[in-house]
Amino acid sequence: MRLFHTPGSPFARMVRVALRETGLLGRVAEVETTLRDPASSLLPANPVGRVPTLLLADGTALTETALILPFLDGLGGAYPLLPLGDVAARAAFGRILGMMDGIGVWNRELRRVPEERSPGVIALETGRAGRVADALEAEIAAGGWRLAGPPDAARIALGCTLGYAERRHRAWDWRPGRPALAAWFDALAARPAFQATLPPESGL
Ligand SMILES: N[C@@H](CCC(=O)N[C@@H](CS)C(=O)NCC(=O)O)C(=O)O
Known part of the structure; x- marks a missing residue:
């Protein structure tokens, strides 16, 4: 199997962290590719042209991250990323994917020339990210989101989302006023799987 990824993609990083945490990395070759590029090595395999893309042995x-992580669970890794029947774990994972989607939209706006940016879209996504982060701060401060043992899909997704904000979307200063979330992130980010997949810093 081959995993197409780019080093800056938070979604691809979720899969890369999961492969390391579950011990499945030896079964998947990571292939760095390019995006929005007609010559991308990814396009012959997947016309959608997005990462992560997991190319199976049969072609x-x-x-979609939400499909790849459950597929990895079927490969018999060290522990389940999304335990069967655990609706709360799926809800938590889905919420973080929604948060990351919104930050991605916000980031895309910021990469436009200033006169093409939509203040309305930026305001909407700033509000969405802040709302979810506030909910997470309250939950973690109340003892939720414990980091005992290796992280499940939701924890991996949240670590990659905040890691994206730290290094590729610094327009969002998410730490002030959220000490529980910040301490939670710092503990998770120290894990070898996160350290091995740090995204490059961008100018945003
Ligand atoms: N919903 C997708 C989102 C994946 C995604 O947006 N990937 C971005 C990189 S972070 C991408 O490949 N963008 C290329 C493009 O839009 O052409 C998932 O969860 O995997």
Whole structure:
């Protein structure tokens, strides 16, 4: 199997962290690719052209993080990323994916030339990210989101989302007023799987 990724993608990083945490990395070759590029090595495998894309041995291209992580669970890793029947774990994972989607939209706006940016979109996504972060701060301060043992899909997704904000979307200063979330993130980010997949810093 081959995992197409780019070093800056928070979604691809979720899969890369999961492969390391579950001990499945030896079964998947990580292939760095390019995005929004007609010559991308990814396009012959997946016309959608997005990462993460997991290319299976029979040529099937599995895309979407929310589909790839459950597929990895079927490979018999060290522990389940999304335990079967655990609706709360899926809800938590889905919420973080929604948060990351919104930050991605916000980041895309900021990469436009200033006169093409939509203040309305930026305000909407700033509000969405802040709302979710505030909910997380309250939950963690109340003892939720414990970091005992290796992280499940939701924890991996949240670590990669905040890691994206730290290094590739610094327009969002998420730490002030959220000490529990900040301490939680710092503890998770110290894990070897996160350290091995740090995204490059961008100018934003
Ligand atoms: N919903 C997708 C989002 C993946 C995604 O947006 N990937 C970005 C990189 S972070 C991408 O490949 N963008 C290329 C493009 O939009 O052409 C998932 O969860 O995997």
